[in-house]
Amino acid sequence: MRLDNALINEIKNKVDIVEVISSYVTLSMRGKNYFGxxxxxxxxSPSMSVSKEKQIYTCFSCGATGNVFNFIQNFDHISFLEAVKKCADMCGVNIDIKPTTDYLANNKNKALYEMYELSQKLYQNNLNAKEGKLARDYLTKRNLSEREIKAFDIGLSLDGYDTLVKLLEKKGYTDKEILKSGLANANDDGLYDIYRHRIMFPLHDIYGHVIGYNGRAYDGDMTNKYVNSKETDIFKKRDFLYNYHRAKDSARAKKEIIIMEGPMDVIRAYTVGIDNVVATLGTAFGSSQSNLIKRLSSNVILCFDGDAAGLKATKLAIVELQKVGINPKIVRIPDDADPDEFISSKGKEAFQELLTKAYDVMEFKALLLKKESNLNTAEGLANYVNAMITEINGINDDILREVTINKLVKESGLDKETILAKLTPTEEVKVPVPKKIKKENRRYTESLNGLIYYMLNDPDIIKKYDKSHIYIPDKNYRSLAFQISAFYKKYGYIDEADLMTELRDDEEMLKVLGMIETMDTTSLSSDAIDDYIKNIVEQNRLEERKKYQQQLHQADDYDAKLAIGNKLIADKLRSEEND
Ligand SMILES: [Zn+2]
Structure with missing residues (x-):
């Protein structure tokens, strides 16, 4: 199916550019607009303005501009339509592009995705076969029912040497492709399966394609308790969150997302009805993941393992989440347990109580700092206050800052002035200054900008432009005026963000729009439109005349000179008639 622009703009209307861009870049409100x-x-310093009213962004420094799709397209280095698809996913609109077919059709990694799909089918069959009995018993013993096995596509790799390799070879994949998939290794005898005799938990990308595995040992004395897939062209750990594609709808509906460490934690939470959960797979939580999280909700609960490694991971994740403007809540599981163990032994209610009692970031930090210092000694207390002051200096939210300061005043017994004196004042974000119109040929430039500026805002001016039949000498402005007029004729309204959909890949046009967005419009007036049009006509005539004169100068025979001279005279007469 081809997406028409009207449908694309409908999707645009369902998302808010401020919210979307916030998931990539921290924005703060200054006046009518947001800056980042x-x-x-x-x-x-923040040079990019995002207009909620116009639903466009514009950089005052480099002139980048566009609507929400252009932003995602340029930020994620994807096509315009892929950006549309991404937005549709964000706001839960089903557009008739099937991610699997459409995504794979032109995808250079098509073979990798297909091999993973095949492997998953094989593993699922294995688990249901006679050979899967031991594994099924193990899953039952771990209180995982048929429901969870189905929901999480759990499978089983058998103890064969190259079962999967053989299957993939039979389907026509080359050794090179199979090796690239990360599903096989090679030795002198050829390729062999990496995953053998393990319960297989598939890892999916955000669209739901299988891209890797977490393979768990389930009997005997295997050395590695679990094996995670190595990175491939389709599996990048820094972009990965386990269960993201399943949790996203629920997280949006519940306006909350919980982050854990392992697949078993997520699956265990699911058994007690908590399904807005993703897992990091124990790798460091980074900026890609915090941006993925931000798209689902800004209410985030970090629920890592209760051990020292989990504490360390929690601290790092807080830093990453705060970079994208999220202040997560923090759950610490008692007795070094992980969420799976806790829910299994203590039950749903106890776990939910942990969730409701989650610390906010400052509470959590204060708690850790208190553990490190002995507040009963003067030195310990001073250490604590100083450390807290450093933390407070990092808070951007005015209210949170004030609340935390007051708490510290109370705890430390110091007076507020003393603490305030040690704090650095919060930084004011400067709003970029619009560009002054260039001096040279100012009248003409101002007329051009004025005409386009008002055409973008007022259909009456578009009609006036159409009636005038003017020829704009500058090519970019000429085609922009033409495009605005054509847009209005086609849709019956004018909207800059929707026009950008129409212009999508025309960088030159977007540049001119960016220029107009960032210029100082205070000297413009819609009453001056007739003058603007006159000035443009006048400029066109000047340029025409210049062209003829140049031709006259270069013409080498008498007849040619005469023809040009006649044109010049006719042109002069015409201009006198008009004036
Ligand atoms: Zn820029």
């Missing part, structure tokens, strides 16, 4: 550091040039 521009991701499209080396920006240090």
């Amino acid at each position: 550091v521009c991701p499209f040039h080396d920006d240090h």
